[in-house]
Amino acid sequence: MTQDPSAPDGGLPFAGLSALVTGGASGIGLATATLLAERGARVACLDLTAEVPEPLLGLRADVSDDASVRASVATAAEAFGGLDIVVNNAGIGAAGTVEDNPDEEWHRVLDVNLLGVVRVTRAALPHLRRSSAPAIVNTCSVAATTGLPDRALYSATKGALLALTRATAADLLADGVRVNCVNPGTVDTPWVGRLLSAADDPAAERAALEARQPTGRLVAAVEVAEAIAHLAGPWSSAVTGTALPVDGGMHGLRTRPTR
Structure with missing residues (x-):
């Protein structure tokens, strides 16, 4: 069992709390839920x-699907006797410049990456307002703050999610519900693996993604999970409206190439 040695209760800092993680069956979501x-x-x-x-x-x-979301959130809240933490992690990718995707694709990706967060948050709020330690953490992206090539649609959804995170944090301040987000770089997940396998030269594509991050490697899903857990925990009670980068330095570092 992974333990947190700094936790005041000896390693189970989330004991007694209930969490809901969307996109929780794989990748960052599964790492966070676990x-x-x-x-x-x-x-x-x-x-x-x-x-x-x-x-x-x-x-x-x-x-x-709003009905699907409301039913599942209600089932989780009933099973646990309430909800304390919501991690809005479900999302889909999109490639292309502003010219490359038709309106239908823009609507589809926005519907999942942005409105999906709206639906889950809206359904969970009545339960969160009854919690003594309510927190929402959204999985955003470095694409919200850094211009990446061939990612116009995806970046637009994540930029909107960053704005939504901050606006919701302001709206829910009086209710005591904290709202934050993490901004991962390129994470080594099954989804990224499938993208790499579809490339003409998977090894070269992976090397390019690794080189794009100043640390020279992809981010591990568990590293993002650790950041989400930090923001979700009651010890972060003074943190709201914050975006925490987990991107190997992509958002702020400008390193010199080594020779």
């Missing part, structure tokens, strides 16, 4: 598939 559970939380994973390892509770949900 970490929270290891540290004592009861965790429900909302995803298109409900297949998750124990002790996680898998619930099938489509964040682009």
Whole structure:
């Protein structure tokens, strides 16, 4: 079991808390759900598939369908007797410049990456308002703050999510509900793996993605999960409206090439 040696209760800082993670069946979502559970939380994973390892509770949900979201959030809250933490992690990718995608694709990606967060947050808020330690953490992206080539649509959804995070944090301040986001760089997940395998030269494409991050490697999913857990925990009670980069320095470092 992964323990947090700095936790005042000896390593289970989320004991007694309940969390809901969207996109929780794989990648960053699964890493986050697993970490929270290891540290004592009861965790429900909302995803298109409900297949998750124990002790996680898998619930099938489509964040682009409001009825699906409301039903799954209600099921999780009933199973746990409430909700304390919501991690809005579900999202989809998109490539292309501003000219490359038709309106239908813009609507599809915005519907998942932005409105999906709206739907889940809206459904969870009545439960969060009854919590003594409510927190929302959104999985945003370095694309919200850094111009990346061939990512116009994806970047637009994440830029909107960053703005939504801050506006929601302001709106919910009086309710005591904290709202933050993490901004990962390129993360070594199954989704990225599938993109790499579809490239003409997967090895060269991976090397290019690694070189783009000043640390020279992709971010591990568990590193993003650790950042999410930090923001979600009651010890971060003074942190709201914040975007935490987990990107190997992409957003701020300008390194010199080595020879």
